[in-house]
Amino acid sequence: MTSSGTNPGTSGPAAWAAAWELLLPAASAPARARGRTLQAALREAVRSGRLTPGTRLPSSRELAADLGVSRGLVTEAYEQLTAEGYLHSGRGAGTWVGGAVRAARPRARDLAPRSPGARADFLPGTPDLSLFPRAAWAAAQRGVLAELPHDTLGYPDPRGLPRLRTALAELLARRRGVVADPERVLVVSGVAQAMTLLGFALHARGVRTVGMEDPASPEHGTLFASAGISTVPLPLDGEGLATGPLRESDVRAVVTTPAHQFPSGIAYSARRRTELLDWARSVDGLVIEDDYDGDFRYDRAPVGALQGLDPEHVAYTGSVSKSLAPGLRLGWLLVPVSLAEEVVERKRTMDLGNPVVDQALLARFMERGDYDRQLRRCQRAYKERRDTLVAALEEHFPGAEVSGIAAGLHVIAALPDRYGPPERFLESAAEAGVAVRPLTDYTHSRTTGDDVVRLVLGYAHVSPKRIREGVRLMAEVGGQRAP
Incomplete structure (x- = not known):
């Protein structure tokens, strides 16, 4: 395609060419939708950073010829995006990308406290959403x-x-x-x-x-x-x-x-x-x-x-x-x-x-009365899971001390000394795909002052079957490296 020159200090033809492919759908869109499609494509090119501030755009005549659309359609698109602040234009100076828009940053990391790929997920904080x-x-x-x-x-x-x-x-x-x-x-x-x-x-x-x-x-x-x-x-x-x-x-x-x-x-x-x-x-x-x-x-x-x-x-x-x-x-x-x-x-x-x-x-x-019925339903389900978790810990971690079991949606399990130090146990669990959280994650000092493995185990969102399987797996991987 043809391209105009650039203002000093601005991005050149290469920057415009990098965004060219984003405008191609406008050429093949139905006639009544070409104007909206071209405007949307230009906005996306600017927002995504494909067209950076200062990039000189082709003249309306050149772009219309390259896309095979009417010059009036391109002129209308330029005018609309200029009014919105995406573009700037000046008499005899052409049209270029304005500086008001900043490219979107890379997507932020997922902040949800779940581990979708885990073989067993005991992270606390979430109820069983299937009970909704x-x-x-x-x-x-x-x-x-x-x-x-x-x-x-x-x-x-x-x-x-x-x-x-x-x-x-x-x-x-x-x-x-x-x-x-x-x-x-x-x-x-x-x-x-x-x-x-x-x-x-x-x-x-x-x-x-x-x-x-x-x-x-x-x-x-x-x-x-x-x-x-x-x-x-x-x-x-x-x-x-x-x-x-x-x-x-x-x-x-x-x-x-x-x-x-x-x-x-x-x-x-x-x-x-x-x-x-x-x-x-x-x-x-x-x-x-x-x-x-x-x-x-x-x-x-x-x-x-x-x-x-x-x-x-x-x-x-x-x-x-x-x-x-x-x-x-x-x-x-x-x-x-x-x-x-x-x-x-x-x-x-x-x-x-x-x-x-x-x-x-x-x-x-x-x-x-639906809310009270929902509470009773959850109460029954979570008590069964609490009991399953406590029984599984007694079976696979004999000698473990389990506390905080009378209420709530999690327990604290202090494992026998042979499973320490905590760093080694947590590393083994992570390698095996078991998502657990140590008590130290909730303490200001980040240490309990000893080598006992203390885990905060959430159970509300885990079925009884998965609870038993998860505790067994956790005991297997922890036991393999226990002295």
């Missing part, structure tokens, strides 16, 4: 679309749909002992957004550090860091968060998982819960309660939420990520009255509120 109640959810969706008033589809209340806030208040008061009138409930896109909202609200008040359990979910620290707040690791003892180091830390806010500490599995004792609230009152501080799996208890009665004891010093958050599916991005946040206005305003500016149809759907699902 598709039929009941579809029925609720049809009902919502039939009954939802037209005016409800406008911009929503950033706090959430009143119908859903009412359903959540009833559910949380009944199941978790939370003080939850509808006006106190804020609908959020999961616990992650709840933490971020709290982080921004606290930062606006001058807070720059918050305490965090050690061990704990690393995600909490990342979320607060995004709001400009650093975290201080605070140790646990047998009753929960150690309040001595908490008082010495001088923080005025702390993130906790008191009903079932993640990942240790500790349920805070009554004494420790009282001590934690006494601390919050003494410093006019805030306890942030992540009730991440509060509905899953197998061998003990559910422990009520800490928020029910002092709703003005506890911010409470949870979601349907474990009970239904994390992909729904639906959760709740209850904050003290003193923080409510700031958190709601931050929610409004962040996303204008959650989608109305999704909120109405979840509300109907709860109102008709």
Whole structure:
């Protein structure tokens, strides 16, 4: 093809030729679609970096002749992309690629915490997505679309749909002992957004550090860091968060998982819960309660939420990520009255509120008892898998100490000394395609101070058969290298 010269310092004909093949579909497109096809192809050439800023384009006459299309079609394409900022043109200077558009970077790595190629996947954090109640959810969706008033589809209340806030208040008061009138409930896109909202609200008040359990979910620290707040690791003892180091830390806010500490599995004792609230009152501080799996208890009665004891010093958050599916991005946040206005305003500016149809759907699902039925269904399935995992560990790792089994969706297994050191065991497991996560991944120091292999084993998403096979395989590869 022919090509015009270039401006000094710009890409030359070679850069244009590299993008030539992207425009070929325009020539063969149906006549009525050629203009749109050419414009789309030019946009893609710029976005992808095939046409770099400063590249001089052929004249409209030259490009039309090369593609076999009308000159007017090319002229229209150039004018449209110039108006959009992709191209620049000047009288007598031709047309070239502008500098406003930057080529897309290579695709980011997959952040989903799963190992699709693993022979056995014990990574914690995901429920069994095959248990999602598709039929009941579809029925609720049809009902919502039939009954939802037209005016409800406008911009929503950033706090959430009143119908859903009412359903959540009833559910949380009944199941978790939370003080939850509808006006106190804020609908959020999961616990992650709840933490971020709290982080921004606290930062606006001058807070720059918050305490965090050690061990704990690393995600909490990342979320607060995004709001400009650093975290201080605070140790646990047998009753929960150690309040001595908490008082010495001088923080005025702390993130906790008191009903079932993640990942240790500790349920805070009554004494420790009282001590934690006494601390919050003494410093006019805030306890942030992540009730991440509060509905899953197998061998003990559910422990009520800490928020029910002092709703003005506890911010409470949870979601349907474990009970239904994390992909729904639906959760709740209850904050003290003193923080409510700031958190709601931050929610409004962040996303204008959650989608109305999704909120109405979840509300109907709860109102008709479907949510309670789903919890019972999951409870039965996960208890069976918990029992299968514990039995398999006893069979294939005799002498292993298993803890945190009374609740939740994972256990902690401390393997016999002969399977150490941890680095060697983890290497063997990875080579065999067994996805496991050590307890050190959740500790601030990244070490437990000894050579015992301590694993955080998730089981909710694994069938009983795969659990047995995975534990057997893990024992085989670990035993091959055990001294």
